[in-house]
Amino acid sequence: MWRPGLLAILLAFPASAQTDNDTVVPSARPRFQVVDGGTVRFGPQPVRLMGIAAPDKGQTCDDGQWHPAPLAKKALETFIAGRAVSCRQVDQDESGRPIGQCHAGADDLQAMMVSAGWAWSFGTYGNLYEPEERDAARRRVGVHGHHCLRPWEWRAKQRARNTQ
Numbered sequence: 732m733w734r735p736g737l738l739a740i741l742l743a744f745p746a747s748a749q750t751d752n753d754t755v756v757p758s759a760r761p762r763f764q765v766v767d768g769g770t771v772r773f774g775p776q777p778v779r780l781m782g783i784a785a786p787d788k789g790q791t792c793d794d795g796q797w798h799p800a801p802l803a804k805k806a807l808e809t810f811i812a813g814r815a816v817s818c819r820q821v822d823q824d825e826s827g828r829p830i831g832q833c834h835a836g837a838d839d840l841q842a843m844m845v846s847a848g849w850a851w852s853f854g855t856y857g858n859l860y861e862p863e864e865r866d867a868a869r870r871r872v873g874v875h876g877h878h879c880l881r882p883w884e885w886r887a888k889q890r891a892r893n894t895q
Contacts, residue, residue, distance in 0.1 A: 768803025768849050771816060778818050778831045782856035783841045784882045785849060792879035799874050803849040810843045811835045848873020851881050
C-alpha cells in the first residue's frame with residue numbers, strides 16, 4: 732500500500748535512468764523510469780501524471796497503421812532529458828496508485844505532453860490542460876495529426892470487441 736511520506740522521499744531523486752534499456756547499477760537510490768506517456772516510476776512506485784491520458788500501449792491510430800504509445804513515451808523522456816523530476820500527489824487512481832502533478836525542473840510535464848499532442852486532457856484535473864489540447868488539435872500535432880480515438884474510447888471499443 733502506498734504511504735504519503737514515502738512518495739515525497741522517492742520523488743526527491745534525479746531522473747538518472749529513464750528507459751527499460753538502461754543498465755541497472757546497484758545503488759541506494761531508487762531507479763527512475765518513464766513507464767509510458769502518462770506514467771513515471773520512482774523505484775517500485777508508479778505515479779500517473781495528473782489530468783492527462785496518453786495513448787495506451789498497443790493502441791493504434793489511422794486504422795491500425797500508426798502506433799502512438801512508443802512515441803508518447805519517447806516524448807516524455809525527451810521532455811525530462813535527465814533532469815530531476817518532482818511530483819506532488821493530488822489524488823490516487825482506482826487501483827490506489829498515486830496521481831501526481833509532475834515537473835522536470837520548472838516545466839509542467841502534463842502541459843508539455845498535451846501541448847505537443849502526445850496526451851489528451853482528461854479526468855478530474857483535465858480542465859487545466861484543455862487550452863493546450865485545443866491548441867495542439869488546431870496545430871494537428873501528435874495524435875491530433877492522425878485519426879486516433881482517445882484512450883478511454885479505444886479501451887471501450889476493445890472491451891466491446893472482446894465480448895462479441
